[in-house]
Amino acid sequence: MISEQFALPSRNPKQAGTVRVRIAPSPTGDPHVGTAYIGLLNYLFAKQRGGAFVLRIEDTDRTRFVATSEQMIFDALRWVGLTWDEGPDVGGPYGPYRQSERTEIYREYCDKLIASGHAYRAFETPEELEAERKQQMAAKLPPKYNGPSRNYTPQQAEAAVAEGKPYTVRLRVPDGDKPAGTASTTFRDELRGDITFDHVNVDDQVLLKSDGYPTYHLANVVDDHLMGITDVIRAEEWISSTPKHVLLYQAFGWDLPRFWHMPLLRNVDKSKISKRKNPVSLIYYRQAGYLPQALLNFLGLMGGGMAQPTEQEIVSKGLDTKLADVFSLEDMLERYDFHRISLGGPVFDLTKLKWMNGEYLRAMNPDAFFDALRQTIFSDSYLREIAPLVQTRMETLAQFGDMADFFFKDDVQPSPDVFVPKKRTLEETLAFAGDLLTVLEAAAWETTAIDAAMRTLLTDKQWSVKEAFMLLRAIITGKTASPPLLESLIVLGKARSLDRMRRFLDAQKKALALAGRGK
Incomplete structure (x- = not known):
């Protein structure tokens, strides 16, 4: 039984028709500019529909966990202008909002999947899995789990557990080991239409690691259901994982949320945005003197969802046509249209961001400009750190x-x-x-x-x-x-x-x- 502590409130927001969306960053380092991009889209989607925007911390990857990163995420997202209705720091009726505080939930739901035959314990060692992967690559086959544990009887699995053998829990993909065309999963992407994956390309994904912590796939689905998430708005790199999530929803007998996979931010050369070609840390943009409203405005341009002002609006509001790309969060709430989003990767062009930041700087009155300098480049805290380094020289x-x-x-x-x-x-x-x-x-x-x-x-x-x-x-x-x-x-x-x-x-x-x- 799922503990009373973690039971859903009596009024499920999905059933009530309330739109609920979330972002779920991982505290593994500096907050990423992509988190702000996806966070902005979720915020706009929720607020345009009178819904709720949830922040959840996915901190189950303990090998990459950085203790200070969670607070950095809160601070950076608030700096850029985003707020959330529920989260670890503000509370809410569907908590806890840190996955590390929800491990009991995932284990109990894993037990349900094992009992129903939709998941199984896998006892292969990391060395055995690596050897299998190398054999598959040598044979020019896609790396995929094919261990004997999949075919263990319940009695064999229990005996291995009794012997103290460490194990993971894996999703049993229906017909995953049969030739292509025998089984597939189809889901609807709200921007792309129906997408089908043949199960020959869907691995028996690990759901629960040997350390007792869940993987992204299990925690994501369980949390989204228990928190009543109606629309999953995330980056398109998660499309290949969605069949696994759909299979989990079906295994639990739960209704699917709507899926919206946003085009990835791209470098000018169209490669995926990365720290090798662009600064991706929100901390960098704050320390380098970018204004939060300029960065948020710039992210609002990504994907093409922002409707340009009509000629009538330009005339009535006295807008400068050269500055049609300059707009506030309030403008985004009024004019952003998710069905206008282009699937071509939006270009994260630092030249344009610098231009936009300059427009915001020049529009400030002198006092506001001075305050901005004192809060960032010439802040007391920054000068206090520098002073001792040069004082003795x-x-x-x-x-x-x-x-x-x-x-x-x-x-x-x-x-x-x-x-x-x-x-x-x-x-x-x-x-x-x-x-x-x-x-x-x-x-x-x-x-x-x-x-x-x-x-x-x-x-x-x-x-x-x-x-x-x-x-x-x-x-x-x-x-x-x-x-x-x-x-x-x-x-x-x-x-x-x-x-x-x-x-x-x-x-x-x-x-x-x-x-x-x-x-």
């Missing part, structure tokens, strides 16, 4: 600007004579800088972790500490001398530091290509 206060200017610059591009060590070539220096970026992306952002990560790389690549610190100092500050480097990285922040490294590498690769030395 100064003879007059006027020297502060010379020593600390790189903390306030948007772009720092050192010349090769500054960043290339004497015994290194430009090409091998840039190759090492790329390796350094990869290492720092994975490092915890505190001095001892950064230092340890760098020294491991130095040993592996046979670079000296002096060479590596000279290179990193040049990339971050544009200088050969600076305040303490590691401490400066902490103050500048991970998002801005890594963005500075990416921009450096991009600029240098372009310069090499122009010189005919790049690949």
